[in-house]
Amino acid sequence: MAHFKKPEAGSWTEHFSTLGTEPVDYTDSIDPEFYEAEREAIFKKTWLHVGRIERLPKKGSYFTRELPVVNTSLIIVKGKDEVVRAFHNVCRHRGNKLVWDDFPNEETSGTCRQFTCKYHAWRYDLTGDLSYVQQEGEFFDLDKNQYGLKSVRCEVWEGFVFINLDPDAESLEDYLGEYGKGIKGYPFHEMTEVYSYRAEIGSNWKLFIDAFAEFYHAPVLHQKQAVKDEADKLMKVGFEALHYDLQSPHSMISSWGGMAPPKDLSMVKPIERILRSGLFGPWDRPDIEGLEPLPPAINPAGAVPWGVDEFEFFPNMSLLFWAPGWVITYQYWPTAVNKHIFEANLYFVPPKTVRERLAQELAAVTFKEYALQDANTLEATQKMLETRTVTDFPLCDQEILLRHLHKMAVDHVKEYQDAKAAS
Amino acid sequence: MPKLPAEFADLEKFSDWCLPTEAERYAKRLDSTMAQMQELYDATMPRLEDACAFGDKFPLDDLPEDVRSLIHLMQSLVMVSFPVEVWKQPRVPDSGAAWAELYVEPVV
Ligand code: FES
Numbered sequence: 020m021a022h023f024k025k026p027e028a029g030s031w032t033e034h035f036s037t038l039g040t041e042p043v044d045y046t047d048s049i050d051p052e053f054y055e056a057e058r059e060a061i062f063k064k065t066w067l068h069v070g071r072i073e074r075l076p077k078k079g080s081y082f083t084r085e086l087p088v089v090n091t092s093l094i095i096v097k098g099k100d101e102v103v104r105a106f107h108n109v110c111r112h113r114g115n116k117l118v119w120d121d122f123p124n125e126e127t128s129g130t131c132r133q134f135t136c137k138y139h140a141w142r143y144d145l146t147g148d149l150s151y152v153q154q155e156g157e158f159f160d161l162d163k164n165q166y167g168l169k170s171v172r173c174e175v176w177e178g179f180v181f182i183n184l185d186p187d188a189e190s191l192e193d194y195l196g197e198y199g200k201g202i203k204g205y206p207f208h209e210m211t212e213v214y215s216y217r218a219e220i221g222s223n224w225k226l227f228i229d230a231f232a233e234f235y236h237a238p239v240l241h242q243k244q245a246v247k248d249e250a251d252k253l254m255k256v257g258f259e260a261l262h263y264d265l266q267s268p269h270s271m272i273s274s275w276g277g278m279a280p281p282k283d284l285s286m287v288k289p290i291e292r293i294l295r296s297g298l299f300g301p302w303d304r305p306d307i308e309g310l311e312p313l314p315p316a317i318n319p320a321g322a323v324p325w326g327v328d329e330f331e332f333f334p335n336m337s338l339l340f341w342a343p344g345w346v347i348t349y350q351y352w353p354t355a356v357n358k359h360i361f362e363a364n365l366y367f368v369p370p371k372t373v374r375e376r377l378a379q380e381l382a383a384v385t386f387k388e389y390a391l392q393d394a395n396t397l398e399a400t401q402k403m404l405e406t407r408t409v410t411d412f413p414l415c416d417q418e419i420l421l422r423h424l425h426k427m428a429v430d431h432v433k434e435y436q437d438a439k440a441a442s
Numbered sequence: 443m444p445k446l447p448a449e450f451a452d453l454e455k456f457s458d459w460c461l462p463t464e465a466e467r468y469a470k471r472l473d474s475t476m477a478q479m480q481e482l483y484d485a486t487m488p489r490l491e492d493a494c495a496f497g498d499k500f501p502l503d504d505l506p507e508d509v510r511s512l513i514h515l516m517q518s519l520v521m522v523s524f525p526v527e528v529w530k531q532p533r534v535p536d537s538g539a540a541w542a543e544l545y546v547e548p549v550v
């Protein structure tokens with residue numbers, strides 16, 4: 020029995036008719052050749068979120084970003100003109116990595132007036148121009164204008180800094196499309212209390228998106244996290260989303276969330292009752308502008324029991340809005356066909372009191388308990404997919420975002436390969 | 443030298459749980475037995491409400507050292523709450539080799 024209304028077609032999946040309802044082939048998650056193609060066709064051509072603007076508070080603030088999936092390291096810097104720019108982190112003299120601290124492979128950040136290479140002290144200003152060459156007279160007709168840092172497309176949307184390795188890519192705003200427009204105005208800039216997690220995961224990057232883009236698993240995998248009665252009830256009811264939407268290549272799921280605050284206090288753990296917080300975040304909304312009313316793309320069904328929306332910005336960024344007024348971003352950075360780095364950032368409005376601080380602590384701790392459970396199934400899935408004993412998997416209507424994600428990956432790769440073959 | 447405010451002297455024997463960072467609290471959780479965590483939980487849980495009320499008398503960005511320690515102790519209570527209330531073990535069940543590092547955190 021459906022608890023929430025589905026589209027007229029009878030299911031979300033059939034409503035988006037290009038998806039089909041057949042079982043889905045997961046070769047795209049285990050085939051090394053497909054992975055190499057994805058790096059070119061997807062990661063070198065789409066907009067990738069690399070950090071929040073708050074990491075660049077001043078003129079001259081910078082951070083570096085290691086991006087093995089596109090085989091580069093980037094410097095993201097705010098110039099004297101307040102413009103945020105991105106450069107390949109490579110010195111034009113003899114290719115040393117320009118910005119790093121003690122360990123060349125570790126990311127770093129700071130503030131400076133110019134970048135000076137550790138090797139022979141060539142200097143670059145904040146716009147990437149080569150400004151100084153040590154013993155310039157020893158070179159042969161060196162035109163400094165020809166040796167600026169290699170720049171990379173960099174644009175900022177609502178404080179989220181994105182880069183794109185494709186110089187011909189459409190603008191970030193166009194890329195984010197309807198969702199970008201519909202989310203605009205959410206008070207992200209107020210949410211500067213940050214918890215950043217990183218994990219190495221032994222699976223293809225898409226499998227972790229799969230794990231977070233459906234909540235069909237929640238009553239089962241996370242069963243023990245609810246008190247017994249609640250867990251039993253959740254198992255019986257199962258999971259149904261309030262709403263799904265696709266704006267290819269992006270997609271979203273909107274879910275209810277009765278836990279913030281719960282109707283029945285006996286349904287949550289004792290510490291949640293005292294701190295008034297849990298998986299859905301602190302129950303008491305922060306006192307800031309912009310949460311009421313919410314931007315139109317959030318809670319598209321206009322449902323009263325709404326709890327969380329998750330937007331999947333293709334390829335590797337998820338943005339979650341929780342009803343009590345905080346957000347999470349997830350990112351999935353492939354390092355091999357069967358490995359990736361997972362990053363999660365939790366953003367809260369800075370707490371004003373000890374009580375608010377502890378409520379956020381509980382939300383952050385709870386997040387990690389869930390995430391570890393989610394992460395751990397992935398390696399098992401990857402290993403068994405790699406046996407190729409089974410290749411096609413029947414996905415249900417609550418797994419529509421997975422169907423869409425794998426189709427997007429396959430379509431992007433095919434389009435890229437067709438274009439290459441034609442040229 | 444007591445670490446905690448005089449009003450919370452009864453919790454002084456748990457002061458090795460006054461740890462400022464998540465990494466330290468998580469490591470101590472993994473190093474502890476359920477009996478140790480249960481003892482901490484049973485002692486601190488009834489004082490959590492008091493600790494919030496006490497801490498709220500001070501500005502969060504300018505806490506006296508002993509109040510800061512009290513908050514760190516309560517953060518440890520939060521850290522052990524999952525093992526005590528649900529897991530019945532220090533580790534997240536079925537989390538096997540999964541590991542996540544908190545590399546940016548607001549420290550009280
Ligand atoms: S490699 Fe950078 S100055 Fe020589």
Ligand SMILES: [Fe+2]
Pocket residue numbers: 230231236237240241389393
């Ligand atoms: Fe989950």
